[in-house]
Amino acid sequence: MTMVDPDGGSTRRPGKPLLELCDLRKHFPIRQGALFQRTVGQAKAVDGVSLTIRRGETLGLVGESGCGKSTIGRCILKLEEPTSGKILFDGADTAGFDRQDTAAFRRRVQAIFQDPFSSLNPRMKVEDIVGEPLLVHGVEREHSAIAARVRRLLDVCGLSAGLADRYPHEMSGGQRQRVGIARALALRPDLIICDEAVSALDVSIQAQIIRLLEDLRDEFDLTYLFIGHDLSVVRHICHRVAVMYLGKLVELSDCDRLFETPQHPYTKALLSAVPVPDPEIEERREHQVLTGEIPSPTNPPSGCVFHTRCPLADADCRSVVPELKTVGPDHAAACLKIDQRITEPA
Amino acid sequence: MTQEAVLDRAGAAPRRSSGWARFASLILADKKALVGLVILSLFVVAAVLGPVLSPYDPNAMDFDMIVGPSWTHPLGTDDLGRDLLSRLIVGTQISLFVGVSTVAIALVLGVGLGVLAGYLGGWVDHVIMRYIDLQWAFPNFIIAVYLVAVLGTGLVNVIVAISLAFVDDFARIARSMVLSIKEEQYIAAARTVGVSDFRIMWRHILPNATAPIIVQATVSVSYAILGEASLSFLGLGVEAATPTWGLILSESRSFISRAWWLGIFPGLAIMLTVLSINFLGDALRDFLDVREGRGI
Numbered sequence: 001m002t003m004v005d006p007d008g009g010s011t012r013r014p015g016k017p018l019l020e021l022c023d024l025r026k027h028f029p030i031r032q033g034a035l036f037q038r039t040v041g042q043a044k045a046v047d048g049v050s051l052t053i054r055r056g057e058t059l060g061l062v063g064e065s066g067c068g069k070s071t072i073g074r075c076i077l078k079l080e081e082p083t084s085g086k087i088l089f090d091g092a093d094t095a096g097f098d099r100q101d102t103a104a105f106r107r108r109v110q111a112i113f114q115d116p117f118s119s120l121n122p123r124m125k126v127e128d129i130v131g132e133p134l135l136v137h138g139v140e141r142e143h144s145a146i147a148a149r150v151r152r153l154l155d156v157c158g159l160s161a162g163l164a165d166r167y168p169h170e171m172s173g174g175q176r177q178r179v180g181i182a183r184a185l186a187l188r189p190d191l192i193i194c195d196e197a198v199s200a201l202d203v204s205i206q207a208q209i210i211r212l213l214e215d216l217r218d219e220f221d222l223t224y225l226f227i228g229h230d231l232s233v234v235r236h237i238c239h240r241v242a243v244m245y246l247g248k249l250v251e252l253s254d255c256d257r258l259f260e261t262p263q264h265p266y267t268k269a270l271l272s273a274v275p276v277p278d279p280e281i282e283e284r285r286e287h288q289v290l291t292g293e294i295p296s297p298t299n300p301p302s303g304c305v306f307h308t309r310c311p312l313a314d315a316d317c318r319s320v321v322p323e324l325k326t327v328g329p330d331h332a333a334a335c336l337k338i339d340q341r342i343t344e345p346a
Numbered sequence: 347m348t349q350e351a352v353l354d355r356a357g358a359a360p361r362r363s364s365g366w367a368r369f370a371s372l373i374l375a376d377k378k379a380l381v382g383l384v385i386l387s388l389f390v391v392a393a394v395l396g397p398v399l400s401p402y403d404p405n406a407m408d409f410d411m412i413v414g415p416s417w418t419h420p421l422g423t424d425d426l427g428r429d430l431l432s433r434l435i436v437g438t439q440i441s442l443f444v445g446v447s448t449v450a451i452a453l454v455l456g457v458g459l460g461v462l463a464g465y466l467g468g469w470v471d472h473v474i475m476r477y478i479d480l481q482w483a484f485p486n487f488i489i490a491v492y493l494v495a496v497l498g499t500g501l502v503n504v505i506v507a508i509s510l511a512f513v514d515d516f517a518r519i520a521r522s523m524v525l526s527i528k529e530e531q532y533i534a535a536a537r538t539v540g541v542s543d544f545r546i547m548w549r550h551i552l553p554n555a556t557a558p559i560i561v562q563a564t565v566s567v568s569y570a571i572l573g574e575a576s577l578s579f580l581g582l583g584v585e586a587a588t589p590t591w592g593l594i595l596s597e598s599r600s601f602i603s604r605a606w607w608l609g610i611f612p613g614l615a616i617m618l619t620v621l622s623i624n625f626l627g628d629a630l631r632d633f634l635d636v637r638e639g640r641g642i
Contacts, residue, residue, distance in 0.1 A: 077538050106540030119531040123553035133539045183539065 017088075018191055018223050019053040019076065024085035026071050030298060043297045045071040047247035048085070050324075053191070058217065058224040060238035060255065062231060062270070064294055068247040069227045073195045076225070077111055078102065089191075107137055110184035114196035116176035120168040126179050127164040130154065133186040153182040156219075158212060174205035181212065191223045198233060210237055231274045235259050240330070243267045246305040247297055249324060253331040263333040265310050266290075304336065312337045372633050373626075382625030385618050393439040402429035404436045404589050412605050422607040424597065430607065433589035434615055440590045441619065444505055445571040449563050451509035456516025457559060461547050463517070464524030474517070481514040490573055494582045501584045508573045512566050519562050523555035530554075557634035564627030568620040575616050591616050 027042040046068040053059045061069045074080040076087055078094060087094045089105060097105055110133075113119035120129055130153055131146040133139075140146045151161040157178040168176055177197070184192050194213065198206040214237060216222060228234050234241055234255075241258045243251040243266065251264040262268045265288075272288040292309050295301055301308050307317040312335075322334040373379045392399060401420075402408075408427030415422045421430040463474040481489060493507035527533065528551065536550050577583040578592030591612045598608035 074534075077534075079534055079537060103540055106538065109538075111535065111538045113531045113535055115531055119535050121532040121536070121550050121554070124549070132536070132541060136539065136541050136545065180535070183535070187539075 016055050017052045018055045018090060019225070020086075020088040021049055021051040021072070021076075022086040022088065024049045024051075024072065024075060024087065025083045026068070026075055026080060027083045041298050044247045044300060045297055046075065046082075047297075047300070049244070049247075049249050051242055051249065051252070053223060053225055055190075055223055056221060057239040058226055058237055060234040060241040061225060061227045061244060062229060062234055062241060063244035065229065066294060066297070067244045068297070069244050070195055072244075073111070073193045073225065073227050077109065077193055078105070103137065107187045108189050109191045109193070110187060110189040111193040111195060112177075112180050112184050112197040115200050116173050116180055117168075117200070119180050120176055122168055125165050125167055126150075126154070126159075126171075129168075129179060130164075130182045130186055133183060137187060139187065149186070150182075153186055154179075156185065156216070157182040158208075172205075173201055174208060177201060177205075177209055178212065181209075181216070185216065185220070188220065189222070191225065194224055194226045194228075196228055197226070199228060199230065206233065213237065231259075231270065243270065246295060246300055248305055249334065250306065251331075251333040252324065253333075254329075257328065257331050261328075263327050263331070263338050264306075264335050265312050265337070266306050267333075304334075306335075369630075369633050373629055376629050376632075378625045379629030382622035382629070385622035386626065389438050389442065389615075389619055389622075392435050393442045396435045396439050400429075400432035400435045402432040404428065404432040405587060412601060412608075414605070415607055421611050422605065424594075424605075424608055425601060428589075430594070430611055433594055434591065434611060436589050437591040437594060437612065438615065438619075440501070440584060440588065441571045441574060441616075444501075444508065444574040445567040445619075445623075448505050448509040448512065448570040448573075449566045451505070452512035452566065453516050453559065453563055455509070456513040457520040457552075457555075459513065460517035460520025460522075461524050461551065461555075464521040465528060465543070465547050465551065471521075475521070478514045478517045481511075482518070486511040486515075486569070487573060487576060490577060491580070491582060494577060499582055499585065501588070504574060504577055504583055507577075508570050511573070512570065515562060515566065516559065519558050520555060523558060524551055527551050527554050557631075560634065561627060561631045564623055564630055568623040568627075571616065571619055571623075 024046055025044070025048055026046040027044050029039040030041040030043055031037040032040045049068075049072060051059075051072075061072065063069050071080060075082045076094075078097075082095070089109065092101070094105060124132075127147060127150050130150045134146050134149060135141075140149060147164070150164055154161055154164060159175060159178050159182070163171065163175065163179075168179070171179070180197075197213070198209050201209060210233060213224070217224060224237075226234060226238055238255045241253060241255050242249055243258070243264065245266050251258065251262065251267045253263075258267065259271065262271055269288045269290045272286070273290075276282045276285065288311070290309050295305070295308055301318075303319045304310070304313070304317045304322050307313040310317065316336055320336055322336045324332045324334045325338070326332050327338055373383055405428060408423065408429075410419065410423050411427040412425055413419060413423050419429050419431070421434065423429055424433070459474050459478070463471040463478075484492075489511040490507045493510055494503060497503040497507060524547075533546060533550055536546050541550070574583060574590065575592030575595065578590040579596040581596070583592055584590050594612040595609060595616075598605065598612070601608055
């Protein structure tokens with residue numbers, strides 16, 4: 001492939017951490033009053049998440065809407081300033097980046113957004129959208145060179161070169177999402193944050209886009225943070241999966257192990273909500289339905305944040321905050337009840 | 347372009363016709379807009395060809411004082427025997443020039459301030475918007491009168507005064523557009539790509555904020571023409587010798603009972619211009635509303 005430059009592979013060592021989140025917190029102040037604003041509370045969108053994304057892997061980040069998974073993505077992309085905690089990219093703290101570092105960081109970390117209808121500027125042609133990263137980073141200066149690279153990128157993403165002078169509204173949702181992917185690929189990044197990248201698409205288009213993402217991952221040695229709520233999609237594409245609930249990580253595991261032997265009661269409930277495409281199994285299997293609403297992140301429950309909806313919760317859960325503990329190889333969960341089950345031989 | 351690309355283009359689905367072509371067909375279908383376009387074109391032609399068309403020197407006096415419309419003086423003469431048609435044609439030049447130039451200045455200043463306030467937020471927003479609020483508290487015309495009183499009369503000062511008076515309208519519209527566009531995903535995408543703030547404002551926000559700004563601009567042109575006429579009527583406009591519509595109207599007051607044509611014709615000129623611009627503005631607004639993001 002013409003896009004791969006010969007020394008591109010040398011910096012990529014699979015398995016080593018590419019991105020590390022250390023006790024990341026993002027609290028949004030809730031202000032009241034029009035003239036003299038005062039902060040009346042904090043919405044704890046992300047509340048102490050530590051996570052490592054390894055080079056070459058695809059890490060899934062799942063949870064209900066409002067659990068803070070997209071906020072993590074926005075913090076990594078430096079669209080939000082974390083309240084506390086560190087984000088280490090290739091060992092360097094992204095908070096301490098100056099202009100030059102940030103520009104270099106932007107070249108290596110890109111994003112694919114959820115809504116292909118709003119993530120493309122309606123007043124720009126496809127060529128300008130995909131070519132803009134090349135232009136602003138000075139990768140190519142000649143208009144003709146940019147145009148040629150844009151056409152190659154479109155080709156890589158399965159779009160005909162003839163679409164280059166179209167406007168986004170002249171294309172279908174799937175085509176638009178491919179344009180978004182081409183834009184993310186333009187700078188040949190190491191890490192791509194896929195924020196619900198397929199959630200807004202039809203199921204048939206979803207499959208095509210996921211296949212494209214997989215092909216590109218293999219072809220360009222990409223690392224993905226795949227933020228999503230569709231568990232079957234996540235299971236298909238991810239190597240490891242992190243489950244979030246109310247700003248906290250509740251379970252982190254190898255993908256297959258998570259789906260086969262989920263440990264945290266929240267993960268179990270999430271998995272049991274995924275329909276099985278077989279009416280007989282669907283009939284027989286046990287459903288664990290969560291009752292109640294997800295509590296407000298402004299005023300999260302004490303102790304384990306999940307205790308208000310957890311079938312196993314007892315008095316301890318209301319007061320003790322569970323730590324993320326190893327429960328198996330490459331598998332950690334944050335639940336007090338798991339410790340008991342492991343220590344008490346049953 | 348390569349052979350392959352040409353073939354690809356040929357194979358692509360048919361493109362929609364360009365924005366201008368669709369706007370033209372919309373105007374042809376809209377009777378009001380068509381009337382507005384015809385009337386405004388007549389005034390523009392009169393302004394451009396002014397010296398060629400005027401039958402007399404606008405300031406040449408004659409002993410035919412206060413005579414009604416006739417073959418020699420199609421719109422009659424005033425108290426000094428000056429030909430009203432010739433004076434109105436010169437007035438057209440000034441009115442249209444003032445209308446367009448004041449709006450151009452107000453648009454650049456106001457949109458610039460509004461975009462900065464909306465995009466940067468924080469104290470920049472506070473400083474700019476408190477000034478805009480201050481200006482908002484007074485009617486535009488009062489501000490224009492005040493500025494002319496400070497700056498003095500004359501064409502340039504009138505243009506400066508009226509344009510500054512209109513800055514707040516543009517700033518408000520631009521800021522509110524920026525505030526909503528700023529939250530769009532494509533702005534986050536641009537920031538992720540590493541696009542500079544200036545380029546985001548210029549290439550991503552402004553092109554998406556044009557529709558209401560263009561509509562406001564057309565409305566403002568007619569208000570600016572009215573404003574110039576009003577200032578001239580009050581004796582605060584361009585120099586006394588210059589025949590502007592407002593000044594002619596103002597001078598006609600003394601003869602209102604004897605010479606109806608002196609009041610009617612300049613008034614009609616003002617009304618027709620403002621009306622035709624508003625008709626066109628309405629069509630433009632309809633056009634920009636139904637459109638889904640295609641530039642003109």
